[in-house]
Every structure is written in C-alpha cells, then in structure tokens.
Amino acid sequence: MSGRQASFGAHDTGTLYLVPTPIGNLGDMTSRAVETLRTVAVIAAEDTRNTQKLLNHFDIATKQISFHEHNTQARIPELIAKLQAGEDIAQVSDAGMPSISDPGHELVNAAIAADIPVVPLPGPNAGLTALIASGLVPQPFLFYGFLPRKASEQRAALTELACQQATMIFYESPYRVVKTLGAMQAAFGDRQAVAARELTKLHEEFLRGRLSELQAMLADTARGEFVVMVAGAPAATPQPSTVPLAEQVAAQVASGLTPTAAIKAVAKANGVKKQVVYADYHGLTPAKESQ
The missing domain is CATH 3.30.950.10 (Tetrapyrrole methylase, C-terminal domain)
Structure with a gap:
C-alpha cells in the first residue's frame, strides 16, 4: 500500500475512528473518545454487551454492531459499505487500543484499500x-x-x-x-x-x-x-578479529564504505578506539589494544 491520506477535511466517504477504551479505570476515558462515540453513526464493538456498560456510564446512545475475531470477514464488507455511504464508524475493543491483541487490523487495511480515512485516537494501552x-x-x-x-x-x-x-x-x-x-x-x-x-x-x-x-x-x-x-539479552562483547585492523578497514572500503565509516565499524567490531584503527590503517604507529 502507498499514498497520502489526510485524516481531516472534506472527504467523499465516512471516517473510521479507532477509539481506545479504559483498561480498568473509567476515569481514563478521554473527552474526545466520548464525543467521538456520541457522534458517529455506529460503533463496531468486540463485545456489544461489555461496551454497552461503557456507553451507559457516559450516557452514549449510539447504536452498536458486533465486530470480533469470529465474524471479521463477514462484517468488513458491511462496515466498508457504510463508510463508503458517508457514515462515520468508531471501532472499539473490550479494553485498550483496537488492533493490539484485539480485532481491528483487518478493518483498518480494508478501509485503507478503499481510500477511507482512518483516524486513531490516543488512549489507554x-x-x-x-x-x-x-x-x-x-x-x-x-x-x-x-x-x-x-x-x-x-x-x-x-x-x-x-x-x-x-x-x-x-x-x-x-x-x-x-x-x-x-x-x-x-x-x-x-x-x-x-x-x-x-x-x-x-x-x-x-x-x-x-x-x-x-x-x-x-x-x-x-x-x-x-x-x-x-529484560533483553545482554549486548555481546566485541570479539577481536585475527585479521589485521588495516586489512579489515580495506575490506570495508572495498565494499563501498568511506574510510571514516569503515574505521568506525572496525573499531566497534573489535572493541578498540577509533584512533588505534586509524593509526594502523594509515601506517602511523603500530596498532595496540585500547586501554
């Protein structure tokens, strides 16, 4: 996929809004998220029963349609048709960001393919x-x-x-x-x-x-x-090569690197100072291990 798509402005279609919902504390619902859910034509919800509790809490009357992992392929054409007809849709999961270990990714791709604006809202994750x-x-x-x-x-x-x-x-x-x-x-x-x-x-x-x-x-x-x-794996300790430093730099230069970039790369790979590699490459002084 490629191209440029403006989120806001005049469009011939509706907009797909991706609306995060609280992961536990209802106080984390943003005012923008509430307003979006109130103004769209329909809410595509992972579990309409669960989302209805959220809508009741914020006095939101927008109708829902179920959209979950078991009906994704059946629902997408219906939702895209609504968007192409000019209706705005908000997609929500049970908690947190849509698409992150939750439904949403396939609908986003379908909207992008149909040149329908996709607008993400920031929120709980x-x-x-x-x-x-x-x-x-x-x-x-x-x-x-x-x-x-x-x-x-x-x-x-x-x-x-x-x-x-x-x-x-x-x-x-x-x-x-x-x-x-x-x-x-x-x-x-x-x-x-x-x-x-x-x-x-x-x-x-x-x-x-x-x-x-x-x-x-x-x-x-x-x-x-x-x-x-x-925690990630510890960084590997550089292992000095048995090939002379000057030869390593020459090989890097032959592959297309500039001498400066090659010297930096060889120094990092061998765990020595750049000055040591520079001196050896230019024949200034015998190379020695950095202290």
Whole structure:
C-alpha cells in the first residue's frame, strides 16, 4: 500500500475512528473518545454487551454492531459499505487500543484499500502503561502480546526471542502466567522481569525480580490479567578479529564504505578506539589494544 491520506477535511466517504477504551479505570476515558462515540453513526464493538456498560456510564446512545475475531470477514464488507455511504464508524475493543491483541487490523487495511480515512485516537494501552513503571529499560522495547498456547510453538517463539536485546512485553492470563514464566526462564535464563496485574484498578500491583522469583510470588496468587516484561539479552562483547585492523578497514572500503565509516565499524567490531584503527590503517604507529 502507498499514498497520502489526510485524516481531516472534506472527504467523499465516512471516517473510521479507532477509539481506545479504559483498561480498568473509567476515569481514563478521554473527552474526545466520548464525543467521538456520541457522534458517529455506529460503533463496531468486540463485545456489544461489555461496551454497552461503557456507553451507559457516559450516557452514549449510539447504536452498536458486533465486530470480533469470529465474524471479521463477514462484517468488513458491511462496515466498508457504510463508510463508503458517508457514515462515520468508531471501532472499539473490550479494553485498550483496537488492533493490539484485539480485532481491528483487518478493518483498518480494508478501509485503507478503499481510500477511507482512518483516524486513531490516543488512549489507554496496558503494555506501555506497565512498561513506564516497570523499572526495566523502556526503549527499545519489543511488544509481542500473547505467546502461542501450544507448548511446542511457545518454546519455538521464546527460543527465537532469546537473543533479543530490547525489553520484551507480553500479555498473559492468570491461568497460564506461572507456566509461561517457567518457559521464559528455560529459554532466556533467569533474567530480571516484571509482572504487572490489574492495571489502573484498585488492586494494581507490580511484581519485580528474577523470572524464578516471579514464579514463586505468583504460585498461589495469580489473579487478574498480566503484562509480563522481560529484560533483553545482554549486548555481546566485541570479539577481536585475527585479521589485521588495516586489512579489515580495506575490506570495508572495498565494499563501498568511506574510510571514516569503515574505521568506525572496525573499531566497534573489535572493541578498540577509533584512533588505534586509524593509526594502523594509515601506517602511523603500530596498532595496540585500547586501554
């Protein structure tokens, strides 16, 4: 897909609004989100019964239509037809951001393909809410969401992530969190991790420690939905090459790098100062290990 699409202004179609909803505390609903839900023609909701409680709380009378993982393909043509007819639609999930471990992505793609404006509203998100209070390095981070349930597929996914140096964010249910922590320890080693539960609610809690310690803490008290964050793999220690520094630089230059860029790359790869590589490449002084 390619092209430019303005979110606001004159359009021949309706607009698809992606509206985040509270992950626990209704006070986190923004005034813009409330106003959007009041003014659109219809709300496409993951669970209309759950969303109706939210609408009742904010005195919103807009009609709903169900849109969830089991009826996505059947609903999309109907929703696109409404948008093409000029109706605005708000899409919501049960909690948090649409499309993030929830329905929405397929509808967004269909709207983009039909040249229908897609407007996201900012709002609650469990993963980022947990991350900023975790104490782990906040960036870079990798959001994974729910791991596969099948044990063999979960092991394969975790094995693939074992070398990931970014802080990793997962979602997990209270019924599987202890077993998942064990699988993480087996794949990653006993890394530092944080489990956040009941975010924005009365019993919000952060459990911090090694993966083995979190397993022990939650052995008998795993209640509420969890965000599990695991520290990334430590950066690999540069391993000096047996090839002379000057030859390494020459090879990099031959591949298209400038001498300056090549010297920087070789210095980083060998764990030495750039001045040492520069001197060796230009034959100024014998190369020696940086102190």
